[in-house]
Amino acid sequence: MDKVIGILAGSLRKASFSKKIAEAIIEFAPEGYEFKMVSLEDLPIYNQDFDDYNDVPQAIHLFRETMKGISGVIFVTPEYNRSVPGVLKNAIDVGSRPYNKSIWDKKPAAVFSNSPGHLSGFGANHHLRQSLVFLNMPTMQQPEVYLAQIKNDIDENGHLKEGDTKAFLKKAVAAYISWFEKNAV
Template sequence: MTKKIGFIVGSLREGSFNKLVAKKFASLLPEGFEASFIEIGNLPFYNEDLEVEGKVPAEWTAFREALSAVDGVFFFTPEYNRSVPAALKNALDVGSRPYGASSWGGKPALVVSVSPGAIAGFGANHHLRQSLVFLDMPTLQQPEAYIGGITNLIDENNEINPDTVSFFETIIAKYIELFQRFN
């Protein structure tokens, strides 16, 4: 049976480097695994006042259903002001509610931070990991997936260099080991 991995990209920008990397990761998944990209840009901000019958936004319901349909999650995040983008944090909040019915719990996770900068989204990567602990998502620890200097790792056609792709393959292989421990 094919296992579905939810792909959540924290950058909403059309030309996002995180989207580029996420698509490459999706193409590298081994047989028996498939990527399911889950949209977060359309989610209204979480507001507990809407968490009552008849008021829950349809986008929240669709997002929670999409999360429930996946077996694991890959997060791709840029760093905004040493943390994760608001859209990504909002998605974490929407998926964790209503209280006691989190859609995240127990799903093995991978955090990849992608940046043109040298520190590779370190702050965002670690802030996201902190939230995943609370959400009860076992998260790949090693190898750490900081992809810094991304503009130096792609060519004029946005093709990622082979050494970097090889690193992505190593990350995925280790994630699959983690995934199999929890499934």
């Protein structure tokens, strides 16, 4: 049975660079692994009353069940206002509740950040890592994946172009698999 790695893109827009990167990453899954894009589009904003009053929306229930079957996670994130996009932070919150029932615990993670500009999502990358420490997700440290000016690496059909960025992503995914093998429980 293949090990399943969840790919979470932290942007909802149709032309999202993060989604395009995530789609490219799926193609890099080595033998024995399945890379699965996990949508964040239908998740309502988390409200603890959902769990306190046993009124959890179906989309949250489905997300939690999907993530329980995932062995590791690659987060692909843009940067909004020098931090993590709300949709991605919401997914983290949804998965971390109810307290002591986190679906994130001990799942090896990696953070791949990107931006159309020069800063490459540095702030989002580091803010996301802070949450992952609390969630007890061992997170790959090297190589660091900051993709600047990603718009130049996407072709007119929305695919990642051949070149240095694609080659670097393949190496980063291979490093993640090695990291995963050492840290999976």
